[in-house]
Amino acid sequence: MDHQHTEQLAGVLAIDAGNSKTDVALVSAEGIVLGSARGGGFQPQREGAETAVAGLTPLVEAAAAEAGLRLTGRALTTHVSACLANADLPVEEQALQAAIAAQPWGVSSAVANDTFGLLRAGTEGPCGVAVVCGAGINCVGLLPDGRTARFPALGALTGDWGGGAGLAAESMFHATRAEDGRGRPTGLAAAIAAHFGLPDTGAVAEAIHLRRIGERRLHEIVPVLFAVAAAGDAVARELIDRQADEITRLAVVALTRLDLLATPTPVVLGGGVLASRHPLLIDNVLARLAAAAPLAAPRIVIAPPVLGAALLGLDHLNAPVAVQERLRSAYAATQPVAA
Structure with missing residues (x-):
């Protein structure tokens, strides 16, 4: 051409x-x-x-x-x-x-x-709820008449928790506290340090602060978190459990605002964290949705x-x-x- x-x-x-x-x-x-x-x-x-x-x-x-x-x-x-x-x-x-x-x-x-x-x-039409959990987290709902359910989605300022950036920051928080004695022991500390080829997470934090490690590389911590959780680490599993809870809360609030809890409704899940389809997160979200919104029809968009x-x-x-x-x-x- x-x-x-x-x-x-x-x-x-x-x-x-x-x-x-x-x-x-x-x-x-x-x-x-x-x-x-x-x-x-x-x-x-x-x-x-x-x-x-x-x-x-x-x-x-x-x-x-x-x-x-x-x-x-x-x-x-x-x-x-x-x-x-x-x-x-x-x-x-x-x-x-x-x-x-x-x-x-x-x-x-x-x-x-x-x-x-x-x-x-x-979805096939203008009705449903979507939760995106990628670098950040957000949720919208839509009815055929154009009414929507929205969240400001400005991060912690508006009550948001998680997403890839949030999970990475929380992982660093718990890892460094485990190392210096302020927090519970967790395998996150050794795993994050090993991922970046540094002796401990204190050194990782220092390298990020001094920009020897680019801030964008923080997202690499999320797969580390899931790997440590899969190995049975309690702190890592609690972070993923909280993320599942946040995803479900967003969906249920949007369904409630649009009076869709009593109607079979698609709940679309997407973004990098959800699209990775890690069972520890997905199975948790599906179980929570089944309990809180049994008529919701969850589907993952990859x-x-x-x-x-x-x-x-x-x-x-x-x-x-x-x-x-x-x-x-x-x-x-x-x-x-x-x-």
């Missing part, structure tokens, strides 16, 4: 911009993925909405080039569907919407919190979340079910699966 082709594509530019990674896909109106690209995390709360959105341009250019298109002054495609992390408050959504609309990417555009993308990826953004875009184009299924088939290896 000629990579200098400049004709506008009838379709969707789907963007899923998370805390740790960003995926972009250019999808035709027929549901065919024509181009895609992946980049780093999306941090508008640090950089500002305009700078963060402008930083997506190389990914959009790469996806367009794969589709045989290039960015010009006119809209690249019909609609931009952007599901963005840190679009938590209305003022943040508005700023991001304005920044997306200012780009020459689509004739129209819509911005939603990235948890809505997860919800759409795991497909790339950009699928949800693209499906929302196809919804905007009033695409028929067959087109949506064609798009889902492009991610067949990572379909939503029943929990």
Whole structure:
């Protein structure tokens, strides 16, 4: 295909911009993925909405080039569907919407919190609850009439606990206290030190503080936590149990707010921590949900979340079910699966 082709594509530019990674896909109106690209995390709360959105341009250019298109002054495609992390408050959504609309990417555009993308990826229609547990943690609920259940999701300031970043920090907290005698013994101390090739977690903390170990590498502690828990460590297991409790609490509160507890309702689980499908976490969440919301129908989405953004875009184009299924088939290896 000629990579200098400049004709506008009838379709969707789907963007899923998370805390740790960003995926972009250019999808035709027929549901065919024509181009895609992946980049780093999306941090508008640090950089500002305009700078963060402008930083997506190389990914959009790469996806367009794969589709045989290039960015010009006119809209690249019909609609931009952007599901963005840190679009938590209305003022943040508005700023991001304005920044997306200012780009020459689509004739129209819509911005939603990235948890809505997860919800759409795991459901066939606009009804359900989704909990994302990736780098952070969040939950949304949606009814067909447009009513939603939302959480501010600003971290500890708004009562949030866990996610990959939270679990890593808690693991370091307990490991260092075990080493210096303030806390209970835990295998987390030796395991974290060994992972980073340092003598103890005090040295790990020092290396992070002095930036000899990048802060982004903290997420590497999460698999260590699960491995130590699987070996029977009580402290590690308590952290995972608390994470399961938090995930369930979010889902049950959202179901309650939308009066869905008495109705069979999809509860979509996703994000890196949940998509890893570790039995210690998943089995715990499923047992808690069965007790607290027996009509909930949990399902784990391991497909790339950009699928949800693209499906929302196809919804905007009033695409028929067959087109949506064609798009889902492009991610067949990572379909939503029943929990």
